[in-house]
Amino acid sequence: MSPIDLHVNGRTRSVDLTEDTPLLWALRDGLDLTGTKYGCGIGLCGVCTVWVGGRATRACLAPIGGLGDVEIVTIEGLSESGDHPVQRAWIEADVAQCGYCQPGQILTVAALLESDPDPSVGAIEAALSGILCRCGTYGRIRRAVGRAVELYGLDDDSS
């Protein structure tokens, strides 16, 4: 079994795992990137969300065998110092209770804003209804998304 290369957060790193290993476990155990969380293993809770080739993807369902050529971004790689507009909005809005689902929520919203910087309520719901929060932060998430849209727009304007 030969090591598999993965391009994660701008670096190429190698893991000594079988091809069928889901990206989730390659990240968490192979690379000690524990920001991506395990919640259900069957793609229904979304806390394992990462970006694969720029798209929000359930890492628990993505075997690493097919991922050698794509860019993978985890919550750790979303920004240099936690200052992505979605992260800033999240911190401002004081969203989290236990916080376990929040990396998946943040990456989902960030992916949405990349393609749709001013999403409709329906688009937000379609994206976020796939990420479970057990603690009940959906109301705060909604406020944070609104603020993220503002900050994202400001960032765009100033860049």
Next chain:
Amino acid sequence: MVPGPAPRRHDRRKPAGDVHWSRRAFLEAGAAATGGLVVSVVFPRCRGELEAGADVGPADSRAPRRPSSPINAFVEIGEDGAVTIVAPIPEIGQGVRTSLPMIVAEELDVAWGSVRVRQAETDERYGPQSAAGSDSVADAWEPLRRAGATARALLVAAAATRWDVPVDECATEVGEVIHQPTGRRLAYAVLASDAARQPVPMEPPLKDPSTFRLIGTRRADVDGAAIATGSAVYGIDVRRPGLLRAAVARCPVVGGSLVRYDDAAALAIPGVRSVHRIDPVVPRDVIYGAVRPGVAVVADHTWAAFRGRDALEVTWDEGRWADESTRRIESDFGRAADAAPDIVLRDVGDVAAALDRAVTRHRAEYVLPPLPHACMEPMNFTAHVHGDRCEAWGPVQNPPLLRALLAAVLELPPERVAVQPVRSGGGFGRRLSVDYGVEAALVSRAAAAPVQVVWSREDSLRFDTFRTPALHRLEGGLDQAGRPIALVHRIVVDSLQRHIVDRAVEHPEVYDVQGAADVGYGLPNVRVEYSAVPVGLRLGSWRSVAHSYNVFAVASFLDELAHAAGVDPLAFLLGLFGHGDDRTVELPLSGWRGRVEFSPRRARGVLEAVARAAGWSGSRRGDGRGIAFAVYKGSYAATVAEVSVTEDGLAVDRILTALDCGIAINPAGLEKQIEGAALDGVATVLHWGMSIDRGRPTATNFDAYPMLRFGADPHVVPILVDSDALPTGSGEPPYPAVPPAITNALFDATGHRARRLPLPTGTARGSA
């Protein structure tokens, strides 16, 4: 060692015997008299022999250590002015890593922005360390104020010594000591190392609450940035040198046993190292920590452990509960309700006579399912048993209990066992049953390595410690004027006590009657009866424990009586509680459970506050609205639910909850608990309930066990009622009134009375 839910605030543990005394010896008698926590205030924070340590995340997330001086067990001040305050109680999303350090910081008199929080290891010097019963702020309020005040007094004394002035000429102002006559100032950072050497005052002055600068202000969670960047460390994120992972195949039915297993295929999976039999154990008769029979597959990484476990061939003898089922539970409970009660817990007046003369009599039966906790972070724990010691890390609500049980099971003295709680991805009571922690230690010992036992989502649902199923029968009588004059309530559950400690007790009902037997209705005739029926499930504490089922039954039934009387439900409740003085309900139970204070004034206060906020006296918003009340250990809550109903189904549009929990430490945190409890209440009504068949839960992942999703959540309006009562909890109190408020609203909208939860699938708009 008393296992189970945390001791009430006036229970105090004695100081640890193993602590080394410094020259500043402090009378043990004095320490015990003022509360065991004073010991921790005296001694500098000396890490015991074993340093489990809080730096257990991946290497990148460990912050570099800067030079700093401990002032006492709770406060450490760095040369750069950074103030490290210990959070003594585990964080499960209830906000205590923020609120408890706020208490210390207030009395210490430092800027909140200069504070860093360190999670306490498990040690008696920190006082109460159990995240249970919504007791954290109530139990830690006074000790933490004194910890902060003592540290402040030591800093003042250090300055006074340095300046050679009397202490009472000095004051503090946000991180500095000031000599008032001359205006000289010294920063705490400069004084810290001297402060630790000052004699410790017995009674440091506490701030007048009217001068609080921090307590009562809204503060964001201290870990917000760490959470948003993925660097917050949860149990499943713990990393240690040489850490292996394990998945355990457990007997699927309670009380069964392992017959045989074949591990050849498992051992052939790449990454799998070894396979071990795990024998069942009930440490010190504590079922809360009991480990099921199992087979552990130990591997280099989690995926290999799961695959290895899948490849095991295991034969179980499923034992006496192999044919347990929802149908059988309900029929057993029904039979018990038909028969005479095991216990009559409260019998005021003459209920039979009052019912006989009542103008209106009404009865109802309510059926509630077992509830799993479904924490977002699956169960897990990390343990390293080696030589004569054990270090353990993970998400746990009751670390002192775990430490005691580990010591017992491993046959080690407690000081050789270190338990370091880390942030928990949800608790809700599941992480009080510490079976998963004991199991991890057994696997580590068998594997002779540090091991993280990871439970899959399926494991976490199947081997949850469920909220008991419940059956309630209530009967009430109204007089001519529609006033309630009699109430009988039969509670049928499995005794939670039976699932905490494996021994006969005088009061098996002790944890099962709150929210029913102890409410100060002021009714002249009340009887509460109890029957316990064993079920083939492991049970445990679930957010608000007995209140989670009792309040649903009581608040629904009171609404039914109100409608039978033709009286507005709010007016009915206000009339029921009346205007009298505070009452004490006495039950034949020990401690605070046996004497429950009830304040009609505070009950009316939350009802009137929520009604006002909801515009109850005006016209309805939506199709229906309902109101319900609950009191949980001195925290009073009332909820109004507004629903709308179309041919697509029921939607819960708005939940308003008024909460009076005494002095509010962090109003932002309280609002979060109200919001979370509201959504739990919606899920309870629309989705939640585990069905049992062939001795086991039938839903093992979120495909079959539905959760509330973004978009289906109502608008939540938290209303914090001002109070200067001593702080009581907020994690559980805002939950119990929510489900009945919703079903009362459903009745208001449709005339349909929901007496069984969850509502049938498809009832909710947009539900799967």
